[in-house]
Amino acid sequence: MPCREHFELTICIDDFPPAEPGQFIQVLCASPTYRTPNASKVNSEAIDVRTADAGILLRRPFSIGGLRRKGRRCEIDIMGRVVGPGTAWLNARMPGDEIDVLGPLGSPFRLPDSRAHALLIAGGVGLPPIRWLGEALSREGIATHAIFGAQTESLVPLTLTKPPTNIAEFSPCAAEFAEFGIETIITTDDGSCGVLGRVTVAMRSVIEQNPGAPLHVFACGPEPMLEAVASLAKAFELPCQVALERVMACGMGTCQSCVVKVKDDRAEDGWRYALCCSEGPVFDTNDVAWSD
Ligand SMILES: Cc1cc2nc3c(=O)[nH]c(=O)nc-3n(C[C@H](O)[C@H](O)[C@H](O)COP(=O)(O)OP(=O)(O)OC[C@H]3O[C@@H](n4cnc5c(N)ncnc54)[C@H](O)[C@@H]3O)c2cc1C
Numbered sequence: 386m387p388c389r390e391h392f393e394l395t396i397c398i399d400d401f402p403p404a405e406p407g408q409f410i411q412v413l414c415a416s417p418t419y420r421t422p423n424a425s426k427v428n429s430e431a432i433d434v435r436t437a438d439a440g441i442l443l444r445r446p447f448s449i450g451g452l453r454r455k456g457r458r459c460e461i462d463i464m465g466r467v468v469g470p471g472t473a474w475l476n477a478r479m480p481g482d483e484i485d486v487l488g489p490l491g492s493p494f495r496l497p498d499s500r501a502h503a504l505l506i507a508g509g510v511g512l513p514p515i516r517w518l519g520e521a522l523s524r525e526g527i528a529t530h531a532i533f534g535a536q537t538e539s540l541v542p543l544t545l546t547k548p549p550t551n552i553a554e555f556s557p558c559a560a561e562f563a564e565f566g567i568e569t570i571i572t573t574d575d576g577s578c579g580v581l582g583r584v585t586v587a588m589r590s591v592i593e594q595n596p597g598a599p600l601h602v603f604a605c606g607p608e609p610m611l612e613a614v615a616s617l618a619k620a621f622e623l624p625c626q627v628a629l630e631r632v633m634a635c636g637m638g639t640c641q642s643c644v645v646k647v648k649d650d651r652a653e654d655g656w657r658y659a660l661c662c663s664e665g666p667v668f669d670t671n672d673v674a675w676s677d
């Protein structure tokens with residue numbers, strides 16, 4: 386992956402339960418025998434992430450970015466960006482290292498019927514669930530296109546097999562999508578790769594060039610991007626699902642640390658908190674109470 390800040394891992398597990406795009410795993414970012422946090426190591430810049438545990442007990446959530454089964458054996462792809470001790474520890478894993486993983490967790494994307502046309506939108510580290518969803522949609526024979534956005538060219542975690550166009554036109558430029566027959570538009574905030582601007586610039590152009598097309602939008606990325614995508618989808622009355630992120634302590638509905646405000650006509654004030662880890666992470670954008 387030609388990108389300065391992202392890493393990819395393939396985790397091999399026997400007898401992993403059935404899983405679908407949008408679901409995630411909780412990874413213990415420490416050796417599987419590690420149980421006691423060493424306070425002196427927490428957030429220490431001096432920590433040797435290769436040999437030491439990250440000094441953290443709480444698991445970290447990662448979207449499943451691809452999954453292959455060979456008999457009992459399952460290979461799971463994850464992709465990450467180093468932002469703290471857990472991701473630094475994961476980034477330092479070597480082939481053969483053991484990792485303690487819990488999953489699959491959360492509710493997946495709901496696939497549209499075969500007449501739909503899927504528009505996938507990913508920003509930054511939101512790529513993994515969207516890439517796996519693209520594979521599933523193409524296997525179902527659903528026409529699918531993708532838009533990927535990043536701040537600048539060096540943060541595009543895709544293998545570009547040809548330069549992307551600088552106007553909002555799809556091309557088979559990104560190997561991660563092209564292998565499933567999906568053409569992509571790349572956008573960068575500074576115009577250093579593909580279209581200048583945010584993913585919504587390309588999204589608007591695609592919608593306006595295809596009036597009346599039965600587009601279904603699926604997105605994952607930074608929350609302001611998801612809110613902008615949701616707003617544009619609503620303006621054009623397009624169905625839209627997003628995978629949201631929250632800090633997740635347990636990942637399975639017990640700690641209540643991962644709330645998302647959702648609309649609920651039955652609630653006194655018209656809204657309630659949903660748990661991102663179990664009711665989500667995938668939500669219909671019309672259900673989310675954005676920026677409230
Ligand atoms: C369902 C789900 C799927 C995810 N999938 C991926 C993935 O595929 N690849 C990937 O790189 N990351 C993913 N994340 C985010 C990832 O879990 C965090 O980046 C990771 O937990 C950070 O751990 P850390 O110890 O390295 O950093 P920490 O020290 O825990 O955090 C570093 C900084 O990131 C912020 N942060 C931590 N977790 C989150 C979060 N969930 N949302 C927003 N900000 C956060 C913290 O507030 C802090 O500012 C996902 C999160 C969720 C909830």
Ligand code: FES
Pocket residue numbers: 632633634635636637638639640641642643660661662663
């Ligand atoms: S992460 Fe614990 S309830 Fe959601």
